[in-house]
Amino acid sequence: MKSVCVFCGSSFGTDPAYEAAARETGRVIAEAGLTLVYGGASVGLMGAVADGALAAGGRVVGVLPEALKAKELEHKGLSELHVVRSMHERKALFAELSDAFFTLPGGTGTMEEIFEVWTWGQLGYHAKAFGLLNTGGFYDGLIAFLDTQVDKGFVKPAMRAMLQVAETPEALLASCAAYVPPATGKWIGRGQT
Numbered sequence: 001m002k003s004v005c006v007f008c009g010s011s012f013g014t015d016p017a018y019e020a021a022a023r024e025t026g027r028v029i030a031e032a033g034l035t036l037v038y039g040g041a042s043v044g045l046m047g048a049v050a051d052g053a054l055a056a057g058g059r060v061v062g063v064l065p066e067a068l069k070a071k072e073l074e075h076k077g078l079s080e081l082h083v084v085r086s087m088h089e090r091k092a093l094f095a096e097l098s099d100a101f102f103t104l105p106g107g108t109g110t111m112e113e114i115f116e117v118w119t120w121g122q123l124g125y126h127a128k129a130f131g132l133l134n135t136g137g138f139y140d141g142l143i144a145f146l147d148t149q150v151d152k153g154f155v156k157p158a159m160r161a162m163l164q165v166a167e168t169p170e171a172l173l174a175s176c177a178a179y180v181p182p183a184t185g186k187w188i189g190r191g192q193t
Helices: 016-031 044-055 087-097 108-122 140-151 169-177
Strands: 003-007 035-038 060-065 080-084 100-103 129-133 163-166
Touching: 003 016, 003 087, 003 108, 016 035, 016 044, 016 169, 035 044, 035 087, 044 060, 060 087, 080 087, 087 108, 100 108, 100 169, 108 129, 129 169, 163 169
Parallel strands: 003 035, 003 100, 035 060, 060 080, 100 129, 129 163
Antiparallel strands: none
């Protein structure tokens, strides 16, 4: 693993622990000698994770759509900034540049990003690790819902187990470094769960 993509909010949220966890995540990635890949913005948790990595001497690569750059949201201190035409190009470049994916607290865009990476993994388009940093129980409700999907027969247990969950960036990094993709297929037939 040489690089980690971080998906997270462009706002700070209501709990100061989210910003602290974002800065710590950036620091942990940098101190592990890994490149941080993220959305390229200077605002919210996105800016905090980049600042945490940069303060620790890390390499930080941003990927920002033109429309957001035009609103002057780009981080000016990055090691490298890719400006792309669309969100689709952004996500494709995230996938190309990254060996693992961490998801910190965030909104619908953050959810869309991690679920797409997860879907691609289930379909065999990649064998990269991905997971949630469950800061202060932020993802408890989502985790319970994902377990319900397994219980109701919509997701195989092996596919659910692909999503790593940890309380600290160090634990998430260790979990992703040890990740082995499932050998089973995604599809569930009648009578199978």
